[in-house]
Amino acid sequence: MPRPAAKPSAAKKAPVTYREAYAALARIAAELESGEADLDRVLPLIQEAQVAYEVCRGRIEALQAALGENGPAPEETEEGEPEDEELE
Template identity: 70%
Template sequence: MPDVSAALSYRDAYAKLSRIAAELESGEADLDRVLPLLDEAKAAYAACVGRIEAVRAVLAGSWGTELVGIPETQSGEDPDADDEERDEEDETA
């Protein structure tokens, strides 16, 4: 199956996910159709996530993490690490 996730807009991918969910939830989907529907849903989901991540990356790069709601701790730093080091220094002093 070709990767169509990059070709789908967010709106199209979301609409596809909604349509697939409705079909599966209705219980009317033929068993032979379930696997192809799940493959379609996986591609649509990947397209949605890709678009969201692209926007998040642009916002974080342009405006900084504090404006897009990304906690600074996600940058890989442990905010409590300095406190622990200070506590250890106080105990040895």
């Protein structure tokens, strides 16, 4: 007997925070890497991973924009050159 299709209401709620999205990606990666994921489960896992990835990417891009793309500028010397850390 064929297996009934999953109901849309049975789908997991999309992650909202970076932490939730990262945890979802880690869980999905572990399940896929274990080799135990049923073939019928792979496509839903990939779709869930895509949503989680977009959440993470959006948060990272927002942080980069807030920091000015390259992050904080290194401290400069009077000559305008970045200071080298002295090795002891």
